[in-house]
Amino acid sequence: YNKIDIxxxxxxxxxxxxxxxxxxxxxxAIFILPNLFESKTTKTEAETAQIISxxxxxxxxxxxxxxxxxxxMRKAKYEGSELIIxxxxxxxxxxxxxxxxxxxxxxxxxxxxTIPAGEMPKDxxxxxxxxxxxxxxxxxxxxxxxxxxxxxxxxxxxxxxxxDYRGHDKSDGEPDSQYFxxxxxxxxxxxxxxxxxxxxxxxxxxxxxxxxxxxxxxxRAIATRPDDIKVAVIxxxxxxxxxxxxxxxxxxxxxQQPQYDLDIENMHMKELIETHDWPRDNPDFWNSIDPLN
Numbered sequence: 471y472n473k474i475d476i477x478x479x480x481x482x483x484x485x486x487x488x489x490x491x492x493x494x495x496x497x498x499a500i501f502i503l504p505n506l507f508e509s510k511t512t513k514t515e516a517e518t519a520q521i522i523s524x525x526x527x528x529x530x531x532x533x534x535x536x537x538x539x540x541x542x543m544r545k546a547k548y549e550g551s552e553l554i555i556x557x558x559x560x561x562x563x564x565x566x567x568x569x570x571x572x573x574x575x576x577x578x579x580x581x582x583x584t585i586p587a588g589e590m591p592k593d594x595x596x597x598x599x600x601x602x603x604x605x606x607x608x609x610x611x612x613x614x615x616x617x618x619x620x621x622x623x624x625x626x627x628x629x630x631x632x633x634d635y636r637g638h639d640k641s642d643g644e645p646d647s648q649y650f651x652x653x654x655x656x657x658x659x660x661x662x663x664x665x666x667x668x669x670x671x672x673x674x675x676x677x678x679x680x681x682x683x684x685x686x687x688x689x690r691a692i693a694t695r696p697d698d699i700k701v702a703v704i705x706x707x708x709x710x711x712x713x714x715x716x717x718x719x720x721x722x723x724x725x726q727q728p729q730y731d732l733d734i735e736n737m738h739m740k741e742l743i744e745t746h747d748w749p750r751d752n753p754d755f756w757n758s759i760d761p762l763n
Contacts, residue, residue, distance in 0.1 A: 533758040538652050540761060543694040548656065550663030553631075556580070559613060565624040569612060570631065574660035575653075577642035581633035581661065582612050584624040585670055594672035598623055599662050600632035601654075603682025603706075604735060607645035610638040616681070623679070629671055633661045648683045649708075649715050650738035655690040662691075662698065677701035683708050683735070686761075693761035711763075712756040713749040 534541040551573035561567040561584075570583040586595060600623075602615060612634055620630050635654045636643030646653035658678070666673040677700050680688040685707015692699050708715075716739060727735070749756040757763040 533755045536755075536759065538650070538759040540690075540693050540759065540763075543652055543655070543690070546656075546694075548659040548663050548695070550574070550660040550665075550667065553583075553664045553668045555583070562617060563621040563625055565621075572633075572661060572664035574633075574636070574657045575643070577636050577657075579633055579636060579641045579643075579657055579661070580612055580639060581631050582620070584620055584630045586624055586627050586629070590670060591672065593674070595627065595629040595670055596675035597629040597631065597665050597671045597677075599658055599665065599676065599678045600630050601658055601678060601680035601684030601687045602632055602635075603680075603684050604648070604731065605638075606731065607638045607734070610634065612639050629665075629668075631661060631665055633657055645734055647735055647737040647739070648686050649712075649735065650742060652690070654687050655694065658687050658691050659695060662695075675700060677703070679703045679705070680707060681705045685709060689761040709762065711749070712760055716743065716749060 533539055536542060554571045556569040556571050559567050559569060564587050566585045566587065568583045568585070569580060571578055571580045573579070582600075600616065600620065605615060612632075616632065620632065623630050634641040635645075635657050637645035643653075648654045662676055662678075665671045665676060676698070678688045678691060679702070680686075682705075685704035686709065688699075688702050688704055688707070689709065692702055746752050746755040
């Protein structure tokens with residue numbers, strides 16, 4: 471019915487109750503219902519404003535201040551310490567072999583140090599920071615791995631220093647993830663700075679060599695200190711975007727790691743995803759910590 475129809479019914483009907491019902495219904499339609507819709511509309515607009523406000527706040531998050539971000543790592547100081555010879559051990563080649571230590575993040579880190587025999591160059595030996603791949607921290611031994619590679623490099627005239635990383639063998643601290651924590655890269659950079667102070671090292675000729683997970687450490691180290699690392703070699707390095715490292719990489723390789731090892735390598739991953747979402751959904755954060763970006 472339109473308004474004219476309703477008024478005609480009211481004039482023609484002899485049913486007073488119907489008249490009262492129609493009057494009340496008309497009043498509701500004219501005066502009350504529009505206010506209800508207006509109230510609902512106002513609430514929706516307020517909710518929308520709140521959502522926009524939240525979105526604005528999200529865009530203001532400073533990812534550059536996150537510990538793993540490349541920007542923050544570039545601003546950090548890596549001073550190393552004096553490189554201490556802890557003990558001399560039996561060499562398996564024509565060179566000298568030692569256990570040495572240095573300080574990284576207030577932790578005492580041990581490593582395998584080899585020095586060529588023969589006359590040292592006037593400016594010191596060129597030197598390699600040897601970043602080892604993933605080995606179970608509770609099984610790792612400072613002198614137990616990469617012997618033929620270290621021997622070949624040292625006999626070729628390079629000092630080689632392979633830091634354990636924190637939490638390995640006798641080194642202080644706890645094991646950590648090389649993908650989702652800066653810890654091992656910090657240890658590698660402090661090793662480089664400590665070698666610069668070592669009297670047998672040419673501080674202008676220090677490079678890095680890394681295998682497997684050690685390749686990932688090198689990439690972060692290069693992104694952090696590109697001017698200090700003169701040359702780098704990555705052998706079979708784990709090099710992938712965080713989009714792959716957080717989801718697909720185990721499906722891309724034939725070797726399936728035991729859960730114990732995955733728990734260490736993926737340490738902090740769940741926390742990062744819960745806080746910052748997946749890489750595909752929040753690329754700004756993940757790009758800020760990605761050395762390949």
